[in-house]
Amino acid sequence: MSWAPAFLSNPERFMAFSRWAAPMFGLLAAALAGAGLWLGFHAPPDYQQGLTVRIMFIHIPSAWMSMFVYACLAGASFLALIFRHVLADAAAQAAAPLGAGFTLLALVTGSLWGRPMWGTFWVWDARLTSVLVLLLLYVAYIALRAALDDEQKAARAGAILALVGVVNLPIIHFSVDWWNTLHQGASVFKKGGSSLAPVYYWPVILLTLAWMSAFGSLWLVRIRGEVWRRRADAAALRVAYS
Amino acid sequence: MADKYALFIWPAYLVTGVVFAALIGLSLSHSRRWKRRYEELSGKAPADPAKKAAP
Numbered sequence: 001m002s003w004a005p006a007f008l009s010n011p012e013r014f015m016a017f018s019r020w021a022a023p024m025f026g027l028l029a030a031a032l033a034g035a036g037l038w039l040g041f042h043a044p045p046d047y048q049q050g051l052t053v054r055i056m057f058i059h060i061p062s063a064w065m066s067m068f069v070y071a072c073l074a075g076a077s078f079l080a081l082i083f084r085h086v087l088a089d090a091a092a093q094a095a096a097p098l099g100a101g102f103t104l105l106a107l108v109t110g111s112l113w114g115r116p117m118w119g120t121f122w123v124w125d126a127r128l129t130s131v132l133v134l135l136l137l138y139v140a141y142i143a144l145r146a147a148l149d150d151e152q153k154a155a156r157a158g159a160i161l162a163l164v165g166v167v168n169l170p171i172i173h174f175s176v177d178w179w180n181t182l183h184q185g186a187s188v189f190k191k192g193g194s195s196l197a198p199v200y201y202w203p204v205i206l207l208t209l210a211w212m213s214a215f216g217s218l219w220l221v222r223i224r225g226e227v228w229r230r231r232a233d234a235a236a237l238r239v240a241y242s
Numbered sequence: 243m244a245d246k247y248a249l250f251i252w253p254a255y256l257v258t259g260v261v262f263a264a265l266i267g268l269s270l271s272h273s274r275r276w277k278r279r280y281e282e283l284s285g286k287a288p289a290d291p292a293k294k295a296a297p
Contacts, residue, residue: 051245055254062258101265105258112254116247214262218269225273228280235283 011087011227018220025217029210036206043199053200055113061208062105065215066134067169069099074166077159089155092162093145094222098215100138106131118182126175127183130168137165
């Protein structure tokens with residue numbers, strides 16, 4: 001893994017890589033989403049959920065991505081805090097709005113599934129509450145970065161907040177085992193293999209890969225934007241002092 | 243999809259489309275805005291002393 005910090009320490013190499021990688025990931029995301037949606041809309045109604053099973057095809061990938069993006073944000077924050085990589089800090093900052101978007105999607109689509117299946121849009125159940133806390137962590141991270149003018153202080157404070165928030169990830173994952181929740185337990189990644197029938201399993205997997213590719217593409221685009229912003233700030237200073 | 247659950251299924255897909263459109267639009271506009279700003283400023287600014295001159 002020694003290539004990763006070396007790659008992150010070189011913005012020129014990153015900009016050259018991301019210039020072609022971002023549209024490639026975008027095209028891959030569109031193709032995977034097309035295949036996943038086609039399979040999902042041809043899946044038969046579930047014997048218990050009826051056609052609301054189609055909400056699961058977008059809810060499960062969004063919920064997984066909300067946690068995956070937070071892990072990326074925390075990993076980048078760790079590298080930024082310990083190794084002071086400028087690109088790692090840009091990567092952390094760029095991941096937060098995307099993670100907030102996926103978490104919002106997980107909550108809204110879950111709520112729209114919950115109303116016909118549970119009879120309510122919301123319950124203060126351990127899984128739902130811990131995912132709401134995840135959304136608040138993303139919002140707090142974005143607000144904290146925006147509130148501090150000093151870029152280095154903002155980066156350090158944001159990184160500490162992101163690393164403290166990592167404790168919420170196992171809480172989300174194990175909430176359905178540790179507490180008695182209305183939310184069902186794991187059905188895809190569990191001992192003995194997935195309990196989903198293949199007609200439901202493949203749309204979930206394809207749309208998860210699509211969401212992941214879309215995140216890869218948008219993350220690279222946003223990191224590029226952060227690099228341009230920091231270069232513009234440096235150029236503005238040179239103009240001011242010339 | 244004439245189903246009794248259509249009232250919940252279509253809004254879920256609509257919200258997903260709106261959130262993705264917002265993420266794509268905001269990400270692209272953020273990147274383009276700052277690239278344009280950098281290009282404007284780098285035309286006015288003296289050369290970056292941190293960058294080595296090309297051989």
